[in-house]
Amino acid sequence: MRNIFFFIKVYFNLIIFLLLQAISIYLIVHYNRYHSAVTTAYLSEVTGKVNTQYNKVEYYLQLKKTNDSLVKANEQLYNKLKADFDLPDTVSKIVIDTMKLDSLQPYRKYRYMNAKVIYNSVAMENNFIELGRGATGGIKKDMGVINTNNAVVGIVTDVSNNYAIVMSLLNKDSHTSVKLKKSGEYGTVVWDGQEPNVLTLKEIRKSAKVVKGDTVVTSGLGLIFPYGLLVGTVSEIVPDKSSNNLFIKIRSAANFYSLQYIYAIENLKKEEINKLLENAKKKAQ
């Protein structure tokens, strides 16, 4: 204790100096949008580098689990192959004209890009995932993120050159538009900040037919996720006495404890749709 006082006495001026500088710099970063943006980008580059190193070890230890999930994903894909389906004899063969017409040509709306998870939190009130792929790799703000089993993980919120930050579903600011697969009711999935892997489904009316075990999928209404990606399964239904809605707990389809690889989804038609929406808004005014 005496040594501490002695230390303070000797370095009193230096401590005052550093303290006042720290206050000034805090004020600068706090009140300036530009300064805080640059700082965030810089810090995420630095923490990204550290997290990459740490993740190398963790990744090695989890190789087996990762492998299992990749095998599962492969299995799903194999089951979707055309070669698995035999056409019955009675059906005539469909031939598509090789000449391409604009109106028939399907266009690509979503593109998937894989990325490595280098940092992932589940224990905080607002959880984030950091990806080892950033703006130079084509990741953009507001892209949807799913895991290898097509289950929703979150949305990209910040991008630096080589890293990206994903706001996971386990975040109090996260709102995802979803649909009950069976009954077709639309709702919103949020997180109450308590238990990881347990989410809350809001805005489902009491008249809706919901059973335990029902699948909840993305609605495809927003511009972020395509329709039909898994979000979770209903685990508990409580009627909310104060309103006309049900209070539904769902178990998330993605396991946030063991994320190693994810896919980021780019909506290629987003700008076009946004433009259209803006025009419509202008007309309405």
Added chain:
Amino acid sequence: MSTALKHIVRFIVFILVQVYVLDKVHIHYMITPYIYFLFILWLPFNMKRSVLMIVAFLLGITLDSFRHNPGFHAAACVLIAYIRPFLINLLIPQEGADTNYQEPSAKSLGGFGPYATYIAILALVHNAWLFLLEAWQFANLWYFLVKTLLSTIISLLLILVTEIMFTRKQKFRTNTV
């Protein structure tokens, strides 16, 4: 006039001149004429270093408040207040000179040369730290260097004019403090 009152008046005058005169002057988009920090350079020798820094912080934060952008000038002022005593110790001609005179000037530092060095170094440090904080990165090094240098030259010219226009009376005090 008591010393404290003199410094309070100086504080107000420097801030008002800086905010309502010099900030309106736009020589070039690169250059801002700064003179308000002369207040710190004129503070008395016998002021404690920690007090010096707190006064400097107050000066900086006052200017920042007028510009609605807190932190920048406060940081720069605290930095020059911190290194001021080091510099005075290096430049002061002989031991005890700082008890003969009240505050730094060409007379008390023993000539125009040391005093000019004192002013120039602190002005340079002030501007460099200020512009560095404003840029917040080393992306445009040449721009930063040129801006610092030009602003410092303008500051020095302003200080020279001020020293000529407002000569401070420097009483020689005996060594019986």
